[in-house]
Amino acid sequence: MEPEQSYHIYNHANGTENIFREEENYRFFLQQYAKYLGEKVDTYAFCLMPNHFHLLVCVKSGLDLPGFENLAGLSPTKLGHASKNPVTKAFSDFFNSYSKAFNKRFERRGSLFVEHFKRTPILDERQWQETFLYIHLNPVKHGFVKDHANWKWSSWHAYQNPEKPSNLERTYYNNFFDGWEHVKNMMEMKKEWLMNKELK
Template sequence: MPRQARQSSQTGIYHIILRGINRQIIFEDDEDRKKMIRCLQLYKEKCQCGIYGYCLMDNHIHLLLKEGNDPIANFIKKVGVSYVAWYNHKYQRCGHLFQDRFKSETIDDEQYLLTVLRYIHQNPVKAGLAADLSKYPWSSYSEYTGDSTLVDADFIMGIFAGEQEKAVMYLKTYMAEQGEATCIEIDDSAKPTDKQAQLLIQEYVGANTLAELLVMDKQKRNEVLQKIKKLNGISTWQIARITGISQSVIARA
């Protein structure tokens, strides 16, 4: 079945979700996140596009973009190619890191623009990664409430108020409210089969066989298990069944 053509935004603004292939973790540490921020900054300038919001999660990225000289797809491709080349070199891996086709939705009015920005900023809180919006360092929320380096904050702040202090106050209040609109989301409801999970774990670990996990020293094995447990859709029970390692050992890792 042919792919459905993407809708074009009347405003040129899009909500983009770029996710790891097979739900893979794409940010292992803060160095990785900083590299992604640099990639976004570099190609924002080269493609002359606008960035109104972002949030880096463990296995996916939310972006709120204004199309520039290049189509949005070209911007995403350039950012992805640059980051993946760096990531693969760092972790001595090869192959794809992101899904081939990113998810997108059009933003055609100011109200939905603000709704999506709030949704993006609230992602870490809803995922249990932060107690409140200000405590998560890898979203654009801090750029709206402090110094802006990557996002084009003036456009959004101008919607709230002409005076900076009032705009920040109104923005904080709005971002803390619970929204009712449904934005595009990452669907992790589909659980992988044992065979799919086995191949995913084996590829992620970089081992020829999963039996290698059984003969690793305890510290290295636990480090590997910690990474495996971050793979969305795979339970400790499934990991235990596939690897032969007890659930209690996996849970303690």
């Protein structure tokens, strides 16, 4: 994962289990995410669902960290094995931290997440817009709610309530939309299309 590059990141439970069983799991996931990734990525959108999650992030610029110097030209697949990449390692440490606490809480053993989380580079404005909308629409797509605004564990609420503190970078979306009303209008216009789309 390279500095100043945005990514759509997603992962799901290993097998048929859920990665969130109770509300405290969601809160702890976000707490650990801020702890391990807060200084390494800007987060623009997230959505946490019982068996999977989605993130839209950008690797921060100016990271004075070793490991970026040999990553040029690597494919997203090969980046998954670039153990020196500090951001990839931070994600790995984050997943391990959450998994250990989850296993202890529910007296389970074994891996919780699929081993290699997926990340797709965002390459243009249209892709950024669609990913942002798609992430917030995901609870509807998977049948958890009928209205995306009613899903508690997404970043939609932080954008709807800008006066409340948030770890999100909540101004960057203005590079792709003409304000929040434009976001909501685009969501309604593209809702049916996004419901049938798989962003990978």
